[in-house]
Amino acid sequence: MKIALFIPCYVDQFYPQTGIATLELLEKLGCRVEYPMAQTCCGQPLANAGCEEDALPVYQHFTEVFGGYDYIVAPSGSCTYHVRHHYGVIEQTETVRRIRERTLDLTEFLLDVLKINQLGASFPHRVGLHQGCHGLRGLRLGKGSERTGEDFSKIKTLLQMVEGLELMDLDRPDECCGFGGTFAINEAAVSVKMGKDRISDHLRHSVEVVTGGDMSCLMHLEGIIRRQGHPLKVMHLAEILNSTL
Amino acid sequence: MNHAKKAASFIANEARTDWHDQALWFVREKRDRAAHAIPEWEALRELASQIKAHTLSNLDIYLEQFEKQALKNGAHVHWAIDAEEHNHIVHRILQKHQVRHVVKSKSMLTEECHLNPFLEQQGIEVIDTDLGERIIQLREEPPSHIVLPAIHLKKEDVGALFHEKLNSEKGATDPKYLTEAARQHLRSKFLNAQAAITGVNFAVAETGSLVVCTNEGNADMGVHLAPVQIHCMGLEKIIPRQADLGVFTRLLARSATGQPITVYTSHHQQAKVGGEMYIVIVDNGRSEHLGRADFRNALKCIRCGACMNTCPVYRRSGGHSYGSTIPGPIGSILAPGLDLEQNSDLPFASTLCGSCSDVCPVKIDIHEQLYRWRQVIAQEGHLTRVKKWSMATAGKVLASPGPYDFTGKMARTALNLLPRFALYNGLNEWGKERELPQVPKERFREWYKRVRGVGNE
Numbered sequence: 001m002k003i004a005l006f007i008p009c010y011v012d013q014f015y016p017q018t019g020i021a022t023l024e025l026l027e028k029l030g031c032r033v034e035y036p037m038a039q040t041c042c043g044q045p046l047a048n049a050g051c052e053e054d055a056l057p058v059y060q061h062f063t064e065v066f067g068g069y070d071y072i073v074a075p076s077g078s079c080t081y082h083v084r085h086h087y088g089v090i091e092q093t094e095t096v097r098r099i100r101e102r103t104l105d106l107t108e109f110l111l112d113v114l115k116i117n118q119l120g121a122s123f124p125h126r127v128g129l130h131q132g133c134h135g136l137r138g139l140r141l142g143k144g145s146e147r148t149g150e151d152f153s154k155i156k157t158l159l160q161m162v163e164g165l166e167l168m169d170l171d172r173p174d175e176c177c178g179f180g181g182t183f184a185i186n187e188a189a190v191s192v193k194m195g196k197d198r199i200s201d202h203l204r205h206s207v208e209v210v211t212g213g214d215m216s217c218l219m220h221l222e223g224i225i226r227r228q229g230h231p232l233k234v235m236h237l238a239e240i241l242n243s244t245l
Numbered sequence: 246m247n248h249a250k251k252a253a254s255f256i257a258n259e260a261r262t263d264w265h266d267q268a269l270w271f272v273r274e275k276r277d278r279a280a281h282a283i284p285e286w287e288a289l290r291e292l293a294s295q296i297k298a299h300t301l302s303n304l305d306i307y308l309e310q311f312e313k314q315a316l317k318n319g320a321h322v323h324w325a326i327d328a329e330e331h332n333h334i335v336h337r338i339l340q341k342h343q344v345r346h347v348v349k350s351k352s353m354l355t356e357e358c359h360l361n362p363f364l365e366q367q368g369i370e371v372i373d374t375d376l377g378e379r380i381i382q383l384r385e386e387p388p389s390h391i392v393l394p395a396i397h398l399k400k401e402d403v404g405a406l407f408h409e410k411l412n413s414e415k416g417a418t419d420p421k422y423l424t425e426a427a428r429q430h431l432r433s434k435f436l437n438a439q440a441a442i443t444g445v446n447f448a449v450a451e452t453g454s455l456v457v458c459t460n461e462g463n464a465d466m467g468v469h470l471a472p473v474q475i476h477c478m479g480l481e482k483i484i485p486r487q488a489d490l491g492v493f494t495r496l497l498a499r500s501a502t503g504q505p506i507t508v509y510t511s512h513h514q515q516a517k518v519g520g521e522m523y524i525v526i527v528d529n530g531r532s533e534h535l536g537r538a539d540f541r542n543a544l545k546c547i548r549c550g551a552c553m554n555t556c557p558v559y560r561r562s563g564g565h566s567y568g569s570t571i572p573g574p575i576g577s578i579l580a581p582g583l584d585l586e587q588n589s590d591l592p593f594a595s596t597l598c599g600s601c602s603d604v605c606p607v608k609i610d611i612h613e614q615l616y617r618w619r620q621v622i623a624q625e626g627h628l629t630r631v632k633k634w635s636m637a638t639a640g641k642v643l644a645s646p647g648p649y650d651f652t653g654k655m656a657r658t659a660l661n662l663l664p665r666f667a668l669y670n671g672l673n674e675w676g677k678e679r680e681l682p683q684v685p686k687e688r689f690r691e692w693y694k695r696v697r698g699v700g701n702e
């Protein structure tokens with residue numbers, strides 16, 4: 001099984017520890033993982049801003065870089081969603097079709113491909129889960145509160161495997177944090193207000209560490225947390241799953 | 246003023262924003278409880294969505310069938326190509342019956358057509374009889390929500406308004422008292438009215454009948470008392486059969502307010518004895534919208550308002566920040582079809598979180614349409630030049646590994662790449678209330694090169 005690691009551009013630049021944790025975790029679980037150095041970005045920041053046309057060469061580049069792998073694993077529901085759902089605009093060659101099927105968020109890869117049921121991780125803290133919208137509603141990594149039917153959450157399933165971790169309930173378990181790419185800048189007032197409201201929810205429930213599958217949401221929340229001096233930390237899910245005592 | 250600016254001024258009053266957010270979240274939670282109590286909820290949504298898809302694909306046939314049945318029932322049927330024609334038709338009907346006083350129950354269509362100011366200019370009194378509608382009419386402002394038109398107002402605001410306009414007690418805030426004051430005021434208007442105008446929730450092609458859903462019974466009161474009844478509907482209100490109606494009434498009230506059904510579900514099929522029944526079917530851009538393959542599904546909307554209640558942006562920016570008759574997520578995908586340039590900010594007033602699409606009882610892919618409108622807006626040249634240029638540059642940089650692979654802390658400190666897209670108009674917007682991420686000693690790729698040896702090129 002040839003596995004490629006896709007590290008989103010902002011993770012590469014600002015949160016290398018997330019990339020490292022993802023790589024180490026996969027290796028711990030027995031995978032041989034390559035990080036193709038030619039990779040750049042999935043193109044989402046451009047397309048979400050309306051500039052899909054400018055993103056097309058980025059899509060082509062992504063396809064060239066990752067075409068030869070069985071799986072492309074990314075510690076990001078959002079980038080994964082973009083590749084799977086929005087790469088339909090380029091020519092659907094066999095490679096493109098395979099890439100769109102085989103690009104998986106880390107949680108999906110762990111549970112649906114590796115089918116792990118234990119981790120050997122330990123993280124004795126009160127954790128609040130921030131469910132990234134693209135992972136939750138785009139990839140259906142869990143059941144959103146809007147939908148009826150059996151409750152499930154892939155991220156929670158993984159967190160429950162971590163020893164000592166106490167997952168705290170929230171008043172609004174899946175409300176958007178307000179990041180939204182360019183939205184964070186174009187609509188800064190609403191974006192920040194949404195982030196503040198998410199943070200208060202975590203604070204009200206004595207959370208120590210906010211985690212999630214998307215570092216972009218956490219980057220935005222962290223920006224507000226640090227500015228306001230709250231006693232909260234953010235950590236990508238991969239870091240928690242990779243932690244040992 | 247664009248959405249972002251109006252939203253910022255709304256949020257400037259944070260306590261009121263919190264109150265607004267919570268009031269609507271309360272409705273969203275009521276909707277959740279009602280929906281979760283129906284085991285077949287998701288199947289019901291799918292069915293409703295398919296009925297609407299079928300109807301939209303055969304709209305001409307069903308509209309003609311509806312007209313034929315309605316005429317058979319003795320109603321008069323008029324067709325209006327746009328808002329102006331709609332207003333003139335209504336005016337002509339009123340003139341014919343020498344009507345000076347009209348009561349109107351809630352209708353987003355007549356809002357869209359700006360019927361009230363038009364009729365008032367002709368010297369006709371139009372009184373909105375839905376409580377929320379009457380409140381905003383007295384305040385001379387547009388609705389801020391399609392189901393809860395006065396949701397932006399607190400009871401204190403209503404107390405002050407009624408004191409000024411209806412002579413109620415000063416400082417009164419008791420909802421019961423205020424409702425009673427409105428009731429007394431409206432009673433004389435009802436008795437005085439020579440014509441009643443209603444909106445339409447569903448028009449059944451098979452029977453030629455109209456269904457109007459309200460909680461206050463004001464639509465019925467109006468229609469029963471006035472000799473002339475006029476029903477104004479957008480042409481997408483058609484459903485094929487009476488048997489389909491239950492699918493929608495089950496979804497509508499639960500999605501809108503969490504009620505199992507609206508208090509009144511009124512079926513209008515014929516004029517009362519000695520009365521006249523008019524139906525005005527309005528296009529006003531709808532058939533053009535039907536021709537837009539990527540966006541036609543928006544016409545499935547049954548105007549339940551659930552997408553507004555769930556929208557984290559709407560809840561924190563208020564309906565008026567959208568500047569379109571229909572605010573919120575659905576408004577943001579309809580308005581660009583009416584005037585792309587004027588509404589080009591609306592598809593960007595969203596994080597694309599997708600909650601709207603998941604609450605929508607007819608499964609409109611709202612957030613996908615927001616995304617696609619953004620592409621149209623950029624293609625038609627409605628992005629600022631700087632933004633367009635910075636995106637094109639970023640696209641080139643990201644399409645090859647060369648320029649992306651620069652290393653060194655300096656480059657990252659300058660945020661030379663991403664969020665490069667943020668650079669065009671302001672890290673200051675990011676930084677006003679947020680810290681930038683701390684710049685690590687090395688990028689992931691630097692770490693990888695160093696620790697693992699140069700990677701697999």
Ligand code: SF4
Pocket residue numbers: 500545546547548549550551552553575601604605606607608609611
């Ligand atoms: S788009 Fe859907 S959720 Fe929004 S008002 Fe229309 S029917 Fe309701």
